[in-house]
Amino acid sequence: MTVTRGSTRTRKRRRTPPPDWNLPVLTDWGLKPEQQRLLVIIASVAGVLIAAVALTAAVAALGADAPDQSRQAAAPVSGELRPERFEGWASPKVFEPIAERAKDAKPLTEKELFAQKRLVGEHKISLKLTEKTLDTDCSAALWGEQLLSQVGDAGCTQAARAAYTSTDGRYLTQFTLLNLNDSKVAGELVESLKSLHRGGWVRPVTAFPPNAHTEGGAYALGHYVALVWLSRTDGAEPEQGDDFSNLALTVRGAEKPLYKRVVALTGTS
Template identity: 50%
Template sequence: MTGPADPSPDSPAAPPSRKRRRGPGPTRRVSGPAPSWSIPRLEEWGLTPTQQRLLMVLASVAGVLVAAVALTLGISAIGNDFVPERAVTSVAGTESRPEVYRGWPSSEVFGPIAQSKADPRPLTVKELFAARTLKEGRTTLRLADARLDPDCASVVWGRELTDLLARGGCTQAVRGLYASADGRYVAQYTLFNLRDTASADALVNGLTTLHRGGWVQPLQSPRAVFPADGHTESSGHAMGHYAGLVWFGRTDGAEPGPRDDLVSLALTVRGAEKAIFRRIVAVAPAPAPSR
């Protein structure tokens, strides 16, 4: 006898089954758009299709997917999972430094520029900060000042940080200071030219604790001023033999609130890093032609 034991699709048991099948739908749709950060982003930065293909080949050889490139660009480098590190009083008691910091070591994508001897061309201010305006979503930053220093020790404070840069063979420090179009935020990007990847990794990892007693000096401009005692945040990113430091905050020194999109702000500042990706293309071997 099968009547009661085998409900037809029209029986009362059918609706729960349909509900279970619909449940996973939204999860699949959420994960779909993630890869869109890769090629369009490289196109915006001026890389030709051939150069983009080279970067993808390098990432593939190193076992890094396109999502890893997005990670390198910092999409997930700065987020709400930061654990605040309240700044302690410095020796002089007047230096500005971030309350929050997180460091990211270099990835295999930057293998071609792991050694400075493979990428000996000096950095220039024009190379990093040629664009006077950076935009990301609703965030617009305008360059207030930029400067290159051959003496890395002169752009930082803190004995341990100074020693770490010296051990890493730092030859250049390039800084760019930005203010948001609405005057709400201030940000600075600093790039150190070091000996190798090990030195860059040591710097961004070491600052996890060293940032409490040593940091980069902010550039001075009436258009963009870091709050002396306010809340600011930062991150460090090793990229081959380079180490980039992102530093940003509200101009009024207040802690971020619901209206403050610090993720977009940090990503906007990192627009200066397009120069590093062009250097990868310049020194990397050309991919073998497809057959």
């Protein structure tokens, strides 16, 4: 019996032919295939490096333009609440004895300012003290670049703030008192606030309703300036029966400690 052995074929893997580095342009320049290959590799590496540098520069530029979060937190928030109506008054003659802080050098105290827990006015208006604070850094109580600059130039050393709510729950008020150098800078601040209040005002110690209608006033009192801020607790505009003038007079009862200082200096009531 004859056995026929089939022929065994050896399969060989085909190698990928090397790339043809005979690029027409480079060949015209007289470059050999090896030289062309080297030039292409160098160009590729250079392209990657250039892209990396460009990306780094772009990231750095974005970082430089990005807002500083700490500065954003310290800056006043856009759309900060301020009075829609405002009036200002010069200092009455009764406060001439305390026209200069040099003659009234004793700092204000919380006990002195906030001893009266309830302020009572006409037409049965009664305001209850709900929040209070006394700062030696006046910038803690105010916002607005120009306002802060003027108050700083006026030598503000204290800013007292007190919030009062009417006992019937209808009104929210705030009284702020600034301790300045003298009556001259106090009068100048009140005059400036007639327009300046649109870009700088008091920081609330109790939140007013969002987008509330508020009214404000500034009063020079010797070397002090009092800032009054009024609103309905629902934030609505005043209606018939809402007497904001009497409300302002009532919260100004918080000025009583200044009258006591006048009496202490002059010996007369």
